[in-house]
Amino acid sequence: MAKITIIDDDQFFQDLLAENCQLMGHEIFTAGSISEGKVILSAESIDLLFLDVRLPDGNGLDLLSFVREIPSAPEVIIITGAGDLNGAELSIKNGAWDYLQKPIARQEITLQVTRALEYHEKKQQVPSHVSLNRDDIVGKSPQLCKCLNQIAACAGSDTTVLLTGETGTGKELFAQAIHVNSNRSRQPFIVVDCAGLPEKLIESILFGHIKGAFTGADTNQKGLIEQADGGTLFLxxxxxxxxxxxxxxxxxxxxxxYRPLGKGKEVSSNFRLIAATNRDLFAMVGQNTFRSDLFYRLNGFNIHLPPLRERPEDIENLAMSFIFSICCREKIPVKGVVPETLQVLFHYSWPGNVRELKQTLEKAILADPIAPVLYPIHLPSEIRLNHIHSLVSRKQLLPSDSTGVFTGNDPAESDILPTFKEYRKLYQQDMEKRYLQRLMGESSGNIVVACRTSGLSRSRLYDLLKSHSLLYRTVSES
Known part of the structure; x- marks a missing residue:
């Protein structure tokens, strides 16, 4: 029996789809909006997701990035009432199993569910953890583990790898990890900084030259491609x-x-190529600023590195690792960190990603090297202000008058005054629901983030969401 989630605001179609899947013996969870769906996907280990495109609180396709990061990695079948080629393209590129247009015949539903779950089961049988020399790659979030598994999958071959991701996500570190885990690990790892190559000297730097090839060429010079022979060339x-x-x-x-400048014959170099970019090469191909043939040659195996804001659970481990290495480098006692400092780091969005986190901690440590502990005051003002703004927003969670007294729908103001015990229970229920609504909104439905923010355990939070009808669930009775 598999767990299937249906996110669709069309109640008739939702019931029809749920009934069909229940007859197949599966457990069904239903939601009518993106926000409700996020709660279910975060709380349950879902195997298959039926996702409508047009939902009350947004476009269902926007949920695909959230689904990709779920540990259970459910298969996704997009369902829509209106065909949209752009939507279909986006769905497939984001790993959707299929893109179906309503109405859908029962036989097709049965076939799609059967095939998708067969594929999902086989995919789950592949070991999720592999032995890997990861050096300085710190973290254990599902997003990072996915990238590490991809490294393990491609390291043993000579296929070209393209690393994509925002600036500061650690693309060179991952390239080194691929090299270290390959059969070329004992050979050179040569880095070519394409952004820093002088245009007039590119060929000389890459291919090398012989003495007298041009004015100023006083000696023979090996190019980077020759230096990478037998090893890895990282662009x-x-x-x-x-x-x-x-x-x-x-x-x-x-x-x-290739042919070194001034040399009469060509020479060969047996290197493995890894490339990295923070730009959208596919879009650049469309703009004629990047060659399509080169793009497809580079894009043999693609690994996309997630930004730090999408894996906040790694921040603490990264921070402690950086603090240790920085203190050892500066030959000062390793500093301690109070929980409040970690909270400030956790609530910052880190636009510069892991690189910015490391630089921030380096500044904080060097600003007061003799301090035995890092307090929030050691952090840059903009990061501390960000945390203060977050705290102020939370203080506004409960509506109150100038004295701080609750001003919502007060049961004591009704025609019949309840007993004190009843009043306290109603007040508590109202406050809990308001808190949970705000909590799930601010955490974008991410249970991990919600638990960290609220201090609640996963099971307790899930129970509260169900008790306040903030989690919609339909279970097969078979």
Missing amino acids: DEVGELPLESQKTFLRVLQEKI
Whole structure:
């Protein structure tokens, strides 16, 4: 028996789909909106998700990025009342199992559910944890573990890898991890900073030159491609390569041969290529600023690194690792950290990602190197202010007058005055529901974040959500 979630505001279709899946012996969870669906997906280990496109609180396709990060990695079948080629393209690119247009025949529902769950079961049988030399890659969030598993999957081959992600997510660190875990680990790992290559010297730097090849070439000089022979060549920020250089480099990738400047014959280099970029190369191809043939050559195996804001559970481990390494480097006693400091770090969005976190802690430590403990006051003012703004927003959770007294729907103001015990119970229920609504809103339905913010255990939070009808669940009685 599998767990299937249906997110659709069409009650008739939702009931029809649920009935069909229940007859197949599966446990069904239903929701009529994105927010309700997030609660279920965060609380339950879902195997298959039916997701409508047009929902009361947004476009269902916007939920795909949230679904990708769920540990159970459910298969997704998009359902829509109106065909949309752009929506279909977005769905498939985000890993959806299929894209179906209503009405859907019962036989098709049965076939789709059967095939999707067969695939999901086989996928789950693949070991989720693999032995990997991860060096300085710190964290254990599902998002990071997914990337580590991808490294393990491609490290043993010679396929070209393209690392994508925002600036500061650690693309070079992941490239090194691929190299270290490959059969080329004993050979050189050569980094080419494409953004820093002088355009007039690109060929000389990459291919090398012989003495007298041009004015100033007083000696023979090995190029980076020759230096990478037998090892790994890492093209950092490959999207910055000029178009003319892209053409030149494409042939090197295809043939693994090149000609040093001034040399009469071509030479070969057996290197494994890893490229990285923070730019959208596919969009650049459409804008004619990046060669399509080079893009498809680079995009052999794609690993997308998540920004730090999407894996906040790694912040504490990263912070402690950075503090230890920085203190050891500066030869000062390793500092302690109070929980309040970690809370400030946790609630910041980190636009500069892991790199910004490391730089922030470095500044905090060096600003007061003799302090044995890092307090919030050691952190930059903008990060502390961000936390204060968050606290102020939470203080506004409960409506009150100038004295701080609750001013909502007060049961004591009704025609019949309840007993004190009844009044206290009604007041508590009202406050709990308001808190939970605000909590799930601010955490975007993420149970992990909600538990960390509220201090509640996962099971307790789930029970509260159900008791206040904030979690919608339909269970098969078979």
